[in-house]
Structure formats: structure tokens, C-alpha cells
Amino acid sequence: MDSAFFSDPTSKEFKEWRVSNLDGSSMTEIHIVISTMVLSYWCWKCKTAAEFHRSPAGFVGRGWSHFIFECVVFLAPMFFVLTDSYVYQTISVLAAASIYFRWKVPDAPRRHDKWAPDPRAEEFSRSYVPGKVTPKSYLSIYRAEMMLLTCFCILAVDFNVFPLKFAKVETFGTSIMDLGVGSFVFSAGVVGVKAFLPRYVDGKIKTTSLSHQLKAGLWTAFPLLVLGVARLVLTESVDYQKHVSEYGTHWNFFFTLGFLPIFVPLGLYVYSDLRVTSTVLLVVYQAMFSLTPLGDWLENAERTDLVSANREGIFSFVGYLAMFLMGMSLGREILSDAPTFKERRMRLVSVLGVWITACISYLLLDFVLGVQPSRRFANAPYCFWVASFNSAMIWLYMVIEEDVDSKLPPKMARAGRPSGYDVPAIVEAVNINSLTTFLVANLLTGSVNMLVETLLCGSFAAYSILAGYTLLFMLPALLMFRSGIRLR
DSSP, rough: OOHHHOOOSSHHHHHHTTTOOOOOOOHHHHHHHHHHHHHHHHHHHHHHHHHHHHSSSOOOOSSSSHHHHHHIIIIIHHHHHTTTSSSHHHHHHHHHHHHHHHHHHHOOOOOOTTTTHHHHHHHHHHHHHTOOOOOOHHHHHHHHHHHHHHHHHHHTTTTTTTTTTOOOOOSSBBHHHHHHHHHHHHHHHHGGGGGSEEETTEEEEEEHHHHHHHHHHHHHHHHHHHHHHHHHHHHTTTTOOOOOHOOSOOOOOOOOOOHHHHHHHHHHHHHHHHHHHHHHHHHHHHHHHHHTTTTHHHHHOOSHHHHHHHHHHHHHHHHHHHHHHHHHHHHHSSSSSOOOOOOOHHHHHHHHHHHHHHHHHHHIIIIOOOOOOOTTTTOHHHHHHHHHHHHHHHHHHHHHHHHTTTSSOOSSSSSSOTTSSSHHHHHHHHHHHHHOOOOOHHHHHHHHHHOOOGGGGGGHHHHHHHHHHHHHHHHHHHHHHHOOOOOO
16 A cells, blocks of 8 residues: 555545454443443432432522533543543542442431332322323433434544544444444334334324324434435535445445334334344344355445445344334333333333343354354344343433432322433433434534544644534534424
8 A cells, every 4th residue: 555645644545544444342341431321320310319308499400510510420421431541530430429429318218117008109100191101311311321422432533532442343343333323223213112102092092003104204214314315415525534334335324214214114014023023134134144145245245336335234224123123122111101110110120131131142143153243234243232232221220210219209209300300401402302413413523524634633632622522512402402492
């Protein structure tokens, strides 16, 4: 290769070469780094609960001091661990702060008669409304933190402060960015099942028809496909660097997201059990990949026509569809309001079961059959890894909420909590306008790369740009949240 190629880090070719043929990092390292997300929530939750119990009448969870604390506890750790600078120090500080604030949360009043009915359970059952789906704070936290992680990484990877072991691998392996892509799809499935849940109307259970679901899917898909076309046109017109083996020559992630709402109703129409449908899809897809010439063609074929040029995006869509259905299957179990306190707690067991099942499936494929995970083709081990990780994260968030909220008065068992107690403002803002946040982050990433030679930036300049970028991509969501506007 030409020596001038290596001496010019500003060239498009160098930037594409820099993120090619990467091997990623170990799952252990990935899970340690991502564990800070759980610790951030635990710290915030305990601190907020301790403040509420200290002065319930005067509790205000939406002040400037709370906003600053949210930035410190949710955004600062992300900077430290994703630049591989202070991973264990960050974990230690968050864990120590969480334990301290948890100690500050007073225990619930002792019940003199342990055999008497639990007043929280009685209040919880009394406030149940059939068919109602109220926001779940653990899902809001989970989706928003995944979105923040994804948006931060798509620009951070262009700076030298971001370790390339966290960037997307070439073909087989695992990395944080690989996990982020899959988690984006899985989390969309968890909340996307809401449109397919039965509704309780006028004393009757009603479900939407296939034709209505397809119309709604097309309506949802249209703006995403338009964004995909717009991204393709813009990147080609400005000669923007791109990693062709990521999705293909013309395909991009917006196309994958756009086609999902169209195919999901068809999958439900074929068979209503989402676990079976997603598993069959993965088994058939993996069998074709491993036992037929398809695998070799996907890895090594020349890009001679439209299909071969975009084979990664086209064929990985099968895996992403299965992953989306897995998320919907989990969402079907936890999204609707639980009628009883006991059933809400049993959901912890259900999510734990999903986690264990997906984990065993991954271990069988990887360590027994020797099939490595591949984000590039969204094969079965990759999908089961993503499902395992995400169900584990949701389970941990649920455990934290169950533990801390068990100290609340009975009337707050289901609702009636003050604003700012359940979900921090920055998290709620990003969650209810997640697609808007993702779109703004993509536009800002392209703008920064066209205006700044990111690989020539020193550490201070890189951190400054990333800090400004993070605040900017969150700003529209925060403004819309404050104005009561909700797009997507």
C-alpha cells in the first residue's frame, strides 16, 4: 500500500482503513464497562429516594441541582469508561456512592402482624385498570441509556481517545458498538409490542386486524426509509467515509429499522408465539449460513450487482427481525400493567428465565458448536448474546426499582409519585424522543467529521468536542420534553 496512504490521517481511505479488520474485545471487558450503566441508575435511584424520604412534602425532582447530578451520574461515567481511561475507578466511585445513598434510604415501617395482608399489595390490586399500559421506569432507563451509549459511540469512534477494541468488528467477534446496534433493535422490539397488545374497550378485549397492523407498519416505516435514502444521497454527494462491509455499498441502518415494522405483522400473522417464530428464523438462517455455500458467499463474494453489493444489510435483516421479535416477546410479558403485586414480582422470574435461556443458547452455539457471533451478518450467536445481555440489564433495573420502591408508602405502590422520582429528566427526554435524538446525533456526527479533522485532535480537544456534541444531541429532546412535545 502507498506510504502516502499511511502519512495522511485526513484522507477518506485512511479513515476507512482505520476501522477495518478489527477484532473487538472480550465479553468480560464489554460487560464490565457496560455495568456502569446499572451502577449509574442505582446511584441516582438511591439518592433520589433518600431525598424524598427526608422531606416527602418538599420533594422537587426537577431542579437545576438535580439536572447537574443527572449529568454527573449518567454522562460523566460514560466518558470515562468508553475512553478506557478510568474504568475500575469509575465503577468503584459509583458503587461506593450507591451504597452510601442506599444506606440513607429508611426502611419501611415494620408490620406487627406478618400474616396480615400486605397494604401495598391491596392498594396495587385496587388501582389496576385492565388493558392499561403505564410507563415503566426501568424500561425508560434501559432504553435511554442504550440510546445515549449508541449516540456517544458513533462520533467518539472517529477520535483517537476512543479505543478501537470497542468499535465494530470486521466479521466475527464482539465489541461495545456491536452490542449497541443489536440493543437498539432489541429495545425497539420491547416497546414496539405495545401496538399489538389487546386493548380493553367497553368491557371487551379488542385486538387490531392484520390490515390495520400493516398500514400502521407502513406509516412507521415511511419516515425511516426516507431517512435511509437521505443518508445514502448525502454520504455519496459529499464523499463521506464509510465501511462497506458494515451494511453494504448502499444499505444503512435506517433501512434495517425501516423494514422491520413492515415484516413484523406478517411474522405475527404466520404464528403468534414470538419466541417460536424468532427461534425458527434464527435456526433456519444459521443452518443456511453454516451448512450451505451461503456463508462463504456472504463473506467473500465480489460486489457485482445490487444484491451482492448490499448482502450484509439484506441478509442480516433476518437476524435483526428475529432479534426484534425476541424483544417483542419480552415486552409482551412485562409491558402491560400487572393486576397484582405478586404477578409484578413474578415478572422478575420471567425476565430471569429469558436471560438464562438466551445465555444457554449462546453458550451452546459458541462453545459447543464453535459458531462465533457476527454483528455483520446478525447470526444466531450474536442475536442470542444481545437478547441475553438486554434481558439481564432489564432484570437488574427491575431489581433495583423493586428494592428501593419497597420503602414507599402503600398509596405509591403503583402511581402517585412526585415528578422526578421515577425517571431523571435527561433520561425521560431521550426516551420519549429517541428517534429524534438518534437522527440529530447522526447529523451532528456528519457535520463534525466534515468540519474537524478528528484524528488530528488531541485529548483535550476530543473531550471538549464530545462533551459539546453530547449536550447538543440531547438538547432538542430536552426542549421538546420541557414543552410537552413528543415525536418519536
